[in-house]
Amino acid sequence: MTRFYVIxxxxxxxxxxxxxxxxxxxxxxxxxxxxxxxxxxxxxx
Amino acid sequence: MTAVxxxxxxxxxxxxxxxxxxxxxFAKTRTFTPIIPLGxxxxxxxxxxxxxGFLVRMDLASSFTWEEYLLFNPYYGYRWLTHNAAHWSFVTxxxxxxxxxxxxxxxxxxxxxxxxxxxxxxxxxxxGEFYWKVKGGTQVDMADYISPPKMLSSEKDxxxxxxxxxxxxxxxxxxxxxxxxxxxxxxxxIGANQPSKWGxxxxxxxxxxxxxxxxxxxxxxxxxxxxxxxxxxxxxYPYPGGKTSVVTPVFTAEKKLANLRITxxxxxxxNWFYAAGELVNKDTGEIYPxxxxxxxYHGVDSDGAWSEGGQSSxxxxxxxxxxxxxxxxxxxxxxxxxxxxxxxxxDVPTFANYFWCLLAISIVPAVVWWRSRSDEVGRxxxxxxxxxxxxxx
Numbered sequence: 042m043t044r045f046y047v048i049x050x051x052x053x054x055x056x057x058x059x060x061x062x063x064x065x066x067x068x069x070x071x072x073x074x075x076x077x078x079x080x081x082x083x084x085x086x
Numbered sequence: 087m088t089a090v091x092x093x094x095x096x097x098x099x100x101x102x103x104x105x106x107x108x109x110x111x112f113a114k115t116r117t118f119t120p121i122i123p124l125g126x127x128x129x130x131x132x133x134x135x136x137x138x139g140f141l142v143r144m145d146l147a148s149s150f151t152w153e154e155y156l157l158f159n160p161y162y163g164y165r166w167l168t169h170n171a172a173h174w175s176f177v178t179x180x181x182x183x184x185x186x187x188x189x190x191x192x193x194x195x196x197x198x199x200x201x202x203x204x205x206x207x208x209x210x211x212x213x214g215e216f217y218w219k220v221k222g223g224t225q226v227d228m229a230d231y232i233s234p235p236k237m238l239s240s241e242k243d244x245x246x247x248x249x250x251x252x253x254x255x256x257x258x259x260x261x262x263x264x265x266x267x268x269x270x271x272x273x274x275x276i277g278a279n280q281p282s283k284w285g286x287x288x289x290x291x292x293x294x295x296x297x298x299x300x301x302x303x304x305x306x307x308x309x310x311x312x313x314x315x316x317x318x319x320x321x322x323y324p325y326p327g328g329k330t331s332v333v334t335p336v337f338t339a340e341k342k343l344a345n346l347r348i349t350x351x352x353x354x355x356x357n358w359f360y361a362a363g364e365l366v367n368k369d370t371g372e373i374y375p376x377x378x379x380x381x382x383y384h385g386v387d388s389d390g391a392w393s394e395g396g397q398s399s400x401x402x403x404x405x406x407x408x409x410x411x412x413x414x415x416x417x418x419x420x421x422x423x424x425x426x427x428x429x430x431x432x433d434v435p436t437f438a439n440y441f442w443c444l445l446a447i448s449i450v451p452a453v454v455w456w457r458s459r460s461d462e463v464g465r466x467x468x469x470x471x472x473x474x475x476x477x478x479x
Contacts, residue, residue, distance in 0.1 A: 042287055042291070042450070042454070043287055043290050043291060043294070045450070046291055046294060046450045046451075047294060049446075049447075049450070050294065050295075050298040050446075050447045050450075053298075053302075053443050053446045053447050054298065054301055054302060054305065054443070056443070057302060057305055057306075057439055057440070057443045058305060060439045061305065061306075061308075061309040061312075061439065062343075063343040063344070063405050064343060064344040064345030064346075064404050064405050064406065064433065065343075065345075065404050065405045065439075066345070066402065066404035066405075066436075066438065066439070067438075067439045067442050067443070068438070068442050069404060
């Protein structure tokens, strides 16, 4: 388990470095799309 | 000194010249079969032992029973092997008396042991030779203090208090040591002093997590400091309201691959401004569609003043190749008119990747912590002194 953790975390660091260098969004929750007008009350109830 | 006949189950005082029978076993019909037969020899903890006695004890409060095997080596004396819910421990009598603290901990040397069991026990069944007078029905007060894989135990009768230190032994070790051919009973639950494999690696994984956290934080600082965050386009447009179309001048995005942030601003007040369109690569024709809304509302109600939204909205396009680009978008609003602004920045610092990576490196430690805690909760569920139970339980 410890070995797996070291390898996987090192891989995560490598992915982070790649993403930092290329501007890659590792997880793109909203993509390049976006929002449409929601109007008042969308958050405030 | 006593011996118990394994045929008639009579307890005999062997120091008496007449081999006086102390007691006929009080319940002959109630018998227990030792897993390790008396007379068996085996090597355990680096020494050779012979099983010379077997007894079964019962907690008077819960009627829970366990077995104890008396081991003997002519050079090293007596030891015990306890068999409790299929968990085995090698027990060594000790002369030191631990210090009992107010918080139910026993201190022996530099190690603290936590109270796990305290109760009155009775000998239920006895077989073989013993170095003291023992017979069915003998009662003592017992206490167990644990620090897995070790356990400190005290036995108190009318005359004395004796202490012993035991260490957890894997069933497979017992089976090999005494060459037991049959399968040993399957363990259920986690033993009082059984080491948790998850607990054993938790500290190691925790230290590794700290190391990776520091590495990622250092890399994030380098990323933030090293990002050029260059404004490649910025303009403010008059907005008469309603639907309009805008095409920006061409701007250049440098650096082979980098992100690009587009920010729309509009001083809306209880209103919204909307832009939908695409970022277009002038050379390749590749498009990146987007929609953004700037909306800001505020007011006062029975709870007091409130506000939501803001007067700007941005989107981030990741891994955008270098090239010449322009924006082509339509606008709309909920009655707003005035101005709106567009700013485009290249190679901006971001924090999302950092947090996603922190989350990724935290999954394994979280699972290990959870499994370790489950083991401890399971272990202490057998105790009246569980630190995982509130006093209301």
